[in-house]
């Protein structure tokens with residue numbers, strides 16, 4: 286087998302932590318916890334239900350929510366769909382106005398466009414030069430009929446962190462609901478939903494060392510009775526999301542979130558150290574630029590644009606697995622909508638790479654990657670040196 290490339294794409298997905306795999310497989314076989322959590326009449330179902338509820342507490346705990354405010358979904362894409370469509374449809378009246386931004390994940394952008402087609406006005410805010418959405422920009426975009434604002438906590442391409450508490454205050458003062466896509470933020474940014482003025486928040490397990498295909502939506506007090514289910518059949522999850530609960534996935538997400546809580550500070554310090562080690566080596570390359578705010582960011586994700594020339598990212602991909610734009614856009618091969626919104630042209634976008642670090646990144650990985658990237662630049666025309 287060929288040697289695998291170095292993994293620098295944790296923002297696209299993470300491997301499942303071995304400790305998570307262990308609790309996950311215990312929910313599968315006949316000797317395990319395989320019951321249907323809805324089978325409340327016998328011990329198999331009751332045991333599964335207990336595990337599901339423990340996982341709900343673990344997820345709630347990481348983000349300062351109450352367990353009963355967590356609704357299981359199939360991932361952040363579904364959570365985003367439920368939040369936006371659910372709030373829009375629960376109003377029972379046509380029209381109205383939603384605010385989001387140009388640099389959201391496609392799961393928000395495409396859903397917002399769907400609502401636009403259905404007759405709802407949508408403002409797609411332009412980020413500032415640092416890739417941030419400011420409370421002031423939100424305030425200025427608010428209209429009399431704005432009923433929902435949806436913005437991300439951490440941008441998946443840039444690693445920038447919006448000031449969600451400050452934006453939330455603006456939204457709440459105007460009486461609208463506030464949804465936050467926290468798929469990239471959970472476990473990396475301290476989230477406190479008991480204090481933050483946020484009404485809905487989306488989570489995904491596979492960005493935090495859990496399995497793919499499981500996520501959650503936080504539904505706060507103000508949103509109850511103001512959210513319409515999108516998947517019907519059996520009334521699971523308080524009627525908000527039907528379907529037999531995937532015990533193994535849910536238990537795994539709970540464990541992943543509990544591990545993130547337990548190692549929060551330690552892991553952050555580790556990633557900061559690795560990021561510094563990487564940047565020290567890469568910022569020596571002439572003309573390289575870090576995209577997005579240098580300060581308001583998580584250390585895990587770095588978007589770097591290399592200067593004019595033949596920076597051969599395709600060749601580099603054989604030895605380092607990174608995202609050339611965003612994994613979510615890679616299917617279409619279009620220039621990143623995030624970089625275009627920041628004012629980059631398509632050519633600059635094509636000279637941009639996203640490196641994302643995580644739990645299993647080593648100093649050796651960092652040094653090797655830095656060498657490979659420097660070599661890729663050195664083989665470009667002379668003005669690199």
Ligand SMILES: *Cc1c(COP(=O)(O)O)cnc(C)c1O
Pocket residue numbers: 296359360361362363390392437439440441466467468469488489490491492498499500
């Ligand atoms: C990955 C991601 C999603 C989609 O999550 P899935 O669980 O893969 O559906 C949504 N928003 C952001 C910001 C993401 O990074």
